[in-house]
Amino acid sequence: MNATTPQALVRPAVAVPGMPAGFRWGVATSAYQIEGAAAEDGRTPSIWDTFCRVPGAVVRGEHGDVACDHYHRMPEDVELIAGLGVDTYRFSLAWPRIQPGGRGPANAKGLDFYKRLIDELDRRNVTPWITLYHWDLPQELEDAGGWPARDTAYRFADYAMLAYEALGDRVAHWTTLNEPWCSAMLGYDAGVHAPGRRNFGDALHAVHHLLLGHGLASSRIREAAGSTRPLELGITLNLGTATPETDSAADREACRRADGMGRRLYLDPLVHGRYPEDVLADLALHGVELPVQEGDLAAISTPLDVLGVNFYRGALFSGTTEDGATADADGLPVTRSVPRDLPRTAMDWEITPGELTELLLGLQHDYGVPTVITENGAAFDDLVAADGSVPDADRTAYLADHIAAVAEARERGADVRGYFAWSLMDNFEWAYGYDKRFGIVRVDYATQARTLKDSAKWYRDTIRLTRDATR
Numbered sequence: 001m002n003a004t005t006p007q008a009l010v011r012p013a014v015a016v017p018g019m020p021a022g023f024r025w026g027v028a029t030s031a032y033q034i035e036g037a038a039a040e041d042g043r044t045p046s047i048w049d050t051f052c053r054v055p056g057a058v059v060r061g062e063h064g065d066v067a068c069d070h071y072h073r074m075p076e077d078v079e080l081i082a083g084l085g086v087d088t089y090r091f092s093l094a095w096p097r098i099q100p101g102g103r104g105p106a107n108a109k110g111l112d113f114y115k116r117l118i119d120e121l122d123r124r125n126v127t128p129w130i131t132l133y134h135w136d137l138p139q140e141l142e143d144a145g146g147w148p149a150r151d152t153a154y155r156f157a158d159y160a161m162l163a164y165e166a167l168g169d170r171v172a173h174w175t176t177l178n179e180p181w182c183s184a185m186l187g188y189d190a191g192v193h194a195p196g197r198r199n200f201g202d203a204l205h206a207v208h209h210l211l212l213g214h215g216l217a218s219s220r221i222r223e224a225a226g227s228t229r230p231l232e233l234g235i236t237l238n239l240g241t242a243t244p245e246t247d248s249a250a251d252r253e254a255c256r257r258a259d260g261m262g263r264r265l266y267l268d269p270l271v272h273g274r275y276p277e278d279v280l281a282d283l284a285l286h287g288v289e290l291p292v293q294e295g296d297l298a299a300i301s302t303p304l305d306v307l308g309v310n311f312y313r314g315a316l317f318s319g320t321t322e323d324g325a326t327a328d329a330d331g332l333p334v335t336r337s338v339p340r341d342l343p344r345t346a347m348d349w350e351i352t353p354g355e356l357t358e359l360l361l362g363l364q365h366d367y368g369v370p371t372v373i374t375e376n377g378a379a380f381d382d383l384v385a386a387d388g389s390v391p392d393a394d395r396t397a398y399l400a401d402h403i404a405a406v407a408e409a410r411e412r413g414a415d416v417r418g419y420f421a422w423s424l425m426d427n428f429e430w431a432y433g434y435d436k437r438f439g440i441v442r443v444d445y446a447t448q449a450r451t452l453k454d455s456a457k458w459y460r461d462t463i464r465l466t467r468d469a470t471r
């Protein structure tokens, strides 16, 4: 059992009340985190291949060259997925595999891998759910300016069409981007993700161009699908909640700013076709203006069929420094996240399932778009028992509490249509390398052996019992 949550008790699998028959159950992964085969069949480097080579950027200098070797073990992995009884598998396409260098024609060998994956999923009645972009920008496009440059949005739309033209006759579920906040803010402002740049203004330009890329790709995919092909199109955002530490005006303002930068900056243009005025004013204080051109917001607000929600935690905010100041050294208002005395995961993330219910109800109220939880899960420092099993009661408890939070949100009126566990298997956790294990399946990186953790068995049984109860 994990030291961070010694209280985690073994949870029995039971049917989750209130889940309708068509509720989707899935597992999720992304290309760079699992595929490996970094230089095979025409794939060229992405910004992550480059970033991993920067000394100090990733724990122990680890990288995705081999990762879980999924590129070579894909049929066995699909077998594993089917054995869990999930109906949906969310995975991402590697842009530098499908369109090496980020421009020009499709690479047939790259597409073939995903065609074979879809064949395997079809054979086992698992629905493919494609994410077009999970952070692996072709390096050439970064060299040409990356997401802060407007042209990258057009390049993304072209790549999206290459993928849709090749796979759209067999795949109905398409997500354009995974977590544009991370691409922009971690990649271009904090510099802790690829490409490792540190410029707030560039990061905000990246936000706009990511959203524009989403919009351009969405409208072209929608047009190509026409009225005959089934299509469920959306975007996935990482979302949390912002709770004020006290009822003071400063703390409530801090929450307005945090919610503005983390949620409304994306969802207002996506759903309502406008950026939130208060956030634009906050950005102006930093001397930043979004590079919006005529027609951009119409493209960005191309209707969404579904909003993918990745939830890991909510946060408490204060509008003052620990010393009580409301402005920082630059005279800008303070938005400080305040640690709480709550159980934590191995990422040191607070465990806050109730805030998932709150988030989903807020999304329903503010935006009214059907949602699917496209990621939820936790890293813990798993121990392998003498008999080879992985008794991860802490992860099972995390999943159980968050699935219950989804059920509660549904009961209170949120239109949540699915839940995908992050992640199918342990994988490359970005700047943390292979240190942090999010899988419900353990990967022994020395042998590439896969072992179902207890949480995977619990998830499998929970899905089966829930389905049986709704039959």
Ligand code: IFM
Pocket (backbone or CB within 6 Å): 030, 033, 179, 310, 375, 422, 429, 438
């Ligand atoms: O592993 C990541 C994933 O790639 C994106 N969402 C959050 C996960 C856990 O950090």
